Amino acid sequence: MELTLAIAIGVLTGSGVWLVLRPRTYQLVIGLSLLSYAVNLFIFSMGRLRVGAAPVLGADGSGNPADFADPVPQALVLTAIVIGFATTALLLVVLIAARGLTGSDHVDGRESR
Amino acid sequence: MTYAGALPAWAALLTAFLVLVGAGLTLLGAIGTLRFGSFFERVHAPTLGTSWGTGAIVLASIVCFSALGSRPVANELLIGVFITLTTPVTLMLLARAALYRDRAERKPGVPARSILRPPRGRDQQGESGGGQ
Amino acid sequence: MELYSLPLIIALPFVAGLAATLLPSDSRAPATWLAGATTLASLALTLSLYPSVHGGGIVRQRFEWIPSLGLDFALRMDGFAWIFAALVSGIGLLVVVYTRYYISPEDPVRRFHLFFLAFMGSMLGVVLAGNLILLVVFWELTSIFSFLLIGYWHHNQTARDGARMALTITAIGGLALLSGVLVIGHIVGSYDLDTVLASGNAIRNHDLYVPALLLILLGTLTKSAQFPFQFWLPNAMTAPTPVSAFLHSATMVKAGVFLMARLWPVLSGTPEWFLIVGLAGMTSLVLGAYLAIFQQDLKGLLAYSTISHLGLITLLLSLGSPLAAVAAIFHMLNHATFKASLFMAAGIIDHETGTRDLRRLSGLFRYMPITGTLAMVASAAMAGVPLLNGFLSKEMFFAEAVETHADSWLDTAAPYAAVLGSALAVTYSIRLIHSIFLGVPSESFPREPHEPPFWMRFPVMLLVVACLVVGIIPGLTIGPFLQVAVSSVLGAATPQYSLAVWHGFTLPLAMSAIALAVGAVLYLFAGDYLERAESPLLFGRIQGQHIFERTMVAISWRGARLVEQVFGTKRLQPQMRLLVAAAVAAAATPLFASGLGFGSYSSGHDVAFAGLWGIGMVCAVAAAQRAKFHRLAALVLLGGTGLVTCLSFVWLSAPDLAATQLLVEIVTTVLILLGLRWLPKRSEALREPSGPLARARHFRDLVIAVVVGAGMAAMSYAVMTRKPPDTIAHFFIERAYSEGGGRNVVNVILVDFRGFDTLGEITVLGTVALTVFALLRRFRPAQDSIERPEQQRVQLSYDEAEPDRGAGATPTEYLYVPSVIMQWMFPVVIVLAAYLFLRGHDAPGGGFTAGVAMAAGFVLQYMAGGTVWVEDRLRILPVRWIGGGLVLAALTGATSIFVGDAFLTSYFRYVGLPLIGKIPMASATIFDLGVFGLVVGATVLMLIAIAHQSIRRLRAARLEEERQLVEERRQWS
Amino acid sequence: MTAIILLWCLTAAQAMLVAAMGCYTFRLIRGPRAQDRVLCLDAIYVSAMLLVLTVGIRAGSPIYFEAALIIAVLGFASSVALAKFLMRGEVIE
């Protein structure tokens, strides 16, 4: 699974980077979304992968730390998800505003080349 | 499967069966979307998954957790209920959108809006009621 | 009294300058009185210190400023500083008197006095500074105030140009001087003037001597307008004449030679010094004089003569002999006197006749005999005629020029240059006298000239008298003061020198005679030619000014723009590319340096998981490929990738992440769809760049993408396969329940252990929502998006065409049944949100998840019923939700402060309730409630703000229609 | 023994569900029309929910229930939005 996830992170990053280098604002939005998936998974992977070890304690509230996945990267990813959501929304609105004001959906507000 | 020992054999087997049925139906539905030739045919396929595909797996979950906790657990039922309630919304809107788009493009084999005219137009119903 | 004399001498002009600005605008007389009184006070204070500096005494005054950096506000007056201070304040006083009559009432007098007095104060600061950095401070101030003075009449293009050039050159010099002084400080270990003056040997023997020397000389030579920086000075003539009189006699340009003399004991005596200073001085001496003879502008002539005379001083200083230094100092004083008087005379002439053009001026002696006489005497002093002060110092100069100091061609050339320069000085002096005062009176004066008012002539008279007195009885007049000044510079090396007018028939006397004769003869033959010359012979084309201007334009404008264009970009894509490349380089450098190895830690293999990611990756790649032309497809594919991401979180023991990501996924999809409506249809028919170049660019980006992807994959794999370090996680797991009161460790981290992060994170969300709202308040759709979407137009026209259908029948009809279910889901969503919220602390869920779910419920209603329908029924005040949520979260955190615990400290205990039993009550739950409120508000605000544009579109369309109507009407009328 | 059977069946079921998602993904990419894509996305959501349930069964833990419930209650929102976009060109009117 490590290999799978690593390759997945790589492919998502690659696709995202490709899009981020494209000239259309919409490509930018999709690209940054893909990149944030990739980065979220990357952060997540820094806690190592565990199956069936969700960091939710049993009814008595005790537990051996070794039995649980690292909760810290999960908490970080949660924060990152929220912030990513916010920024995607913002970028989207900025791009439609830019489209309205400049009449173009090129990232520079005008066609180049 | 650390809990496996706690599960009675009947429950384990029933769960296994139900899970297989549910997943199998879902897979069949998915294959259907590949095999059917038109959108209106494809619309039918996923309902395999949303009806008894879901039902079976939900049941499996109920069986499993009820047996595990040795008390009836039924919260998964809600999943079945809500899937049944919500899936139609998408499908209705989607089918209607597809119909509209087909009509707009004047695709053959698509019934005209006129067949749904109020009663005085009802006699026209037969003429275009057919499908392809 | 003596204690505060030094700071007072400097401060008085500044204070008076500021005070002058408070006077009424038409107050020539009061301003003069104010300026005069303070200048007089400075002069008086200076003079009063004579006893202290007489006999080698030094007055010091030190205030702490930045002691740790060696910068003190240290003032220091020795004989040399004293004589300069007296000169500056003395001539300053005369200029103030003169200005009273020169400046017209229309001119902004207050500003003049402010700049003038501040300039004088700065110059006094340069003279009295006892710390080299402080000296630089005042030095730069003289540049700045001279800039303002030169540009005083800034409505003239020439004044602006002259001021700019003066500041440019002197500022370059000033910064060089600063660098030089810094180097000196590095060598000596102090900026204190006394210490530096005592460290001559250390400086001259240091490796950094030459750079320091070059930098300092760059400062002094630019300031003194020495070759090759001489060109700014004539352009500065656009200043009001009193300013010129001051700047070119006793101050500004003198600052350069002053500093060279000041540091003479430390820097001079080396071949480098001799070569650079000597060359600059000699060239300036000859070139200045040569160019002066061709000038048609009276002030221009005087300006070039200044260059020439300062060249003389510089040359003297270069020689490195004490006697030469004496001559230099002496000539500084003499030049100040006659040059100031000449400028003032020039001002009188200009004032009276309205012109300074030598070709138009003639026979003025008849109209203004007294002024004429004074000017003639002063010119004679400038020419070095015996019995005038100029003669004495020039005699000393000749004597030194003949001496051999360092055996080189420069030394050999010195006497010839000296004679040549002096001869030319004689020529232009004669030309000045002859052209202006003698000859036939011109008919074409713009105004009828008169003698000026007495007090305007008075300063000139005083200075000319000084020239005479010093020239005739130097020993009795200037002698003791010169001695004081010289000995304070030279110290023990002070030579014996004689100030007698007559030394017998000596070589210098012969040289003087030759110079006088040659100069007179030259004028006799070339006078007419000079009167007609358009530009100087030989040097007509090459003008330093033009070269300078062109260079400046080339460097500071064209070159800079080129650099900006070549090494910068305003386009986003290259910037992104650079950013990505920089990140790759940053990560790759250490990885390649040490080699990236993988570990063996593994969590097993799973075919389904691999299959899942097969799907996820295909979706991602397809989304990337489709995003250009098939936006909707790309969005759907993005959703696929997102879903697979959620599933991975489920798979890998992160149910909270899965739930959150799922909800965010849903909302994001709706959001992007809302936005998609405002993007234009993109057809593949649109002309796009193609061809090999475009393909190459694509390939390059592809390579970048692959490299970055591979890098990320490698890094994550490397970490994932390594044994985990001893992380802080165990702490959280151990204490989540016992001390945080929750079993869902992730949630306890979010609302308790790291609640601070959450507080920040929700602030981000709220902020973005407000931004979105604000931006959309001013949203203006593009022309092609104002119309309804095509579908709606078709449906509308259909509805309108059908007899029994009204407008809007289609949307009502197609939502008739589905909307029922969507509405009934609303309370279900509320229950779901409540469930997610309350379970959060023990199971997956929490305020954020609940909030997004709730927001999705609202949005569902908007989709079902439309904006108007919902807002008729529900009053959602998202901004209040945001504000309330944030306040709640922050104040919950703050309550612990009142108990005495740190901010955000969470409390929990089990509370026994009747019927319900013991339930955990954590203050973190209230914090989470704040999170919930904010998330609901922010999410709804963003979605609804975009949704509202569809309603506003209608208004926009109507406005557009109206605008066209108005346009049409305008065309008809 | 039964545990192993259950495990294998769960694995098989998960594989089938992933295969189903794969089929839908194929359609998702192939189209041909937008409605096909939306239909498939909706179906993928449901399959994903089922997958979550099987993961829950496999882990024997109820903590994955919330994720499934969220899909069941709100999963349709995005496909509704997509469908409405197709029909009206606008999600919220």
Added chain:
Amino acid sequence: MEWTRHLLVVPILLPLVTGALLLLIDESHHTLKALVSLASTVLLLLASVVLTRMANSVPVERGIVSLSYAVASWPAPLAIVLVLDRLSALMLVLVAVIGLASLVFSLARWHRAGPHFHTLFQFLLMGLAGAFLTGDLFNLFVFFEVTLAASYGLLLHGSGAFRVRSGLHYIAINLAASLLFLIGVSLIYGVTGTLNMADLAVRLHAVPAGDRMLLQAGAAILGIAFLVKAGVWPLCFWLPSAYMAAAAPVSAIFVILTKVGVYVLLRLSLLLFGSQAGELTGFGGTVMLWGGLVTVAFATSGVLASQAMGRLAGYSVLVSSGTLLAAVGMGDAAVVSGALFYLVSSTLTTAAFFMLIELVERAREPGADLLAVTREAYGEDGGEDEERDDEEVGVVMPGALAILGVCFGCVALLLAGLPPLSGFVAKFAMLTGMLNLYGLGTPASIPPRTWLLVALVILSGLAALLAMMRSGIGTFWAPLETVVPRVLVVEIAPVAGLLVLCLFLTVKGGAMIEYTEAAALSLHDPSSYIQGVLGPEQAKAVAR
């Protein structure tokens, strides 16, 4: 915990609560909102000053301990801590001062050019304060994001094509940089298992050699993220346009944003890769030094090439950044001390400059008096916020042009580093520090790169002088008939106030340098920071 310790959280909490409360006040109560916002900012300033005194009361001799505050009462390496030392206190004061100035400036008109200006503004202050105070790497990310989110809102405040276009670039680049930030932080966590900066400094020693390159890669990626914020060449091209596009008071407060990047680089490079870090000592220093040098060179040409004053100001920000980065890259206490002085001075200057530009440009063209915002033609709310009847705040200035001219001259001097204002003292302090690393009078050889930096610092000042002279002459001297601009007291007062502060900095240069020297010394002694956060034992472990 004594109650004064709680002051550490005030600079974060106060703007947060203010911003949130402002949302509960209706948009139509402009004045009330303005007053609340103003009062909060004044309190922030007071709190920052008190914090500075607290930080400065800690003795400079051996055993300097920074003050820390464990948020939520959890012990230090495990939860988030706020750390106060001289540097963070200084930055806080700077934030409060510039915040106050630009807020006052905005009260003339800008705060009503769009909704929720004050809230966004307060959140920006909160984010900045948090970034300067936090001692946790991920929390730093969060506060970076708070700052950025608010800055997005403020940058777009007032809307308009140019603003939105530049905003798009600004947002895109910063989003990408934020992703890098996340990658870096998580990589570091993956290798060391901690997020606390002090703990990280301790744990660095325990990282096995085989994992070190991953740590370095993480740190390097993190560094790129900060370099983007600081505006290093070639990652800085978005900056001049964005700063130029923003409304004047917004650009003014934005000046601090680049300083956040510099601050973090300074803090982390000395804490993690200082002299105690063994093999890792000086990691990234070369990149910062050369990056800074190239940035100064590029920005200098940008300054010269700028026609619009806004762009000139934007490039001036880059000059300042580049200079600071290079100084940080040199990494010596003497240089850092001077650099801190320079940081303060240049920040005040450029902030004043941005505000001044708006006023000066009113003098340039008649009609520019009107706000350069797009007319609300499409809003359903009929441009409620557009109803700016010409009601005035304060009194229109007499002699406005003269005052503007004086202010402009002061800014020119400050940018050029000419006396008598603090620009000169700052440059002098930095240069004399570079040339005399171990104090004046202690011989030390000077490497070529130092000479290069010295030259660039001086040349950049010269370029600024030339450019400012060009603009100034064109604005104040050249026109035959200069429009006397309508300038309100509340607009000129903050500009003048910042410039007076620069003068004050000059006069009180000695005290200021004493402060920055102490700050630099404690930065160069990471054990003091670690001791403040983790206690004496851990600090000793590092000091060995």
Added chain:
Amino acid sequence: MTRALPYPILTAALLLTWMLLTSFSPGQFILGGLIAVAASRAMAALQPSKPRLRQWQLIPRLAGIVALDILRSNIAVARIVLQRRGRKRKSGFVAIPLDLRDRTGLAVLACIVTSTPGTAWVEHAQDSNILLIHVLDLVDEQGWVTLIKSRYESLLMEIFE
């Protein structure tokens, strides 16, 4: 009563949902009750067409019929999916004139039709109350009309009207 609890059945259903989600304990009953009341009051704000359940005891019967029908259709459609491509199969649209007017009833009918594999709700005309469905395996058009009308519509009309 109606003002406090505008939708008693909804409230009850929500309470049931709550207790299914959490547990059947007195504490959750109280908490769930509060939430359910709040949620139904929020629902009331939307002013939906208020359904009248006349014979709610028929609901289980309907549910049973539907569950069974769906199961049968599942098998049928699964078979269609699995059969070889060659076999002739005709799918098509069927227009069904409805008598059921109640919106909620229609919504339930929609759920039934859609959830049953093999039939799909395509379009419903509000004015004429004619429903257009798509049938995957269309053999007898009129058969579908009667099936829908007799098997579901009549029951629904009994329940809702």
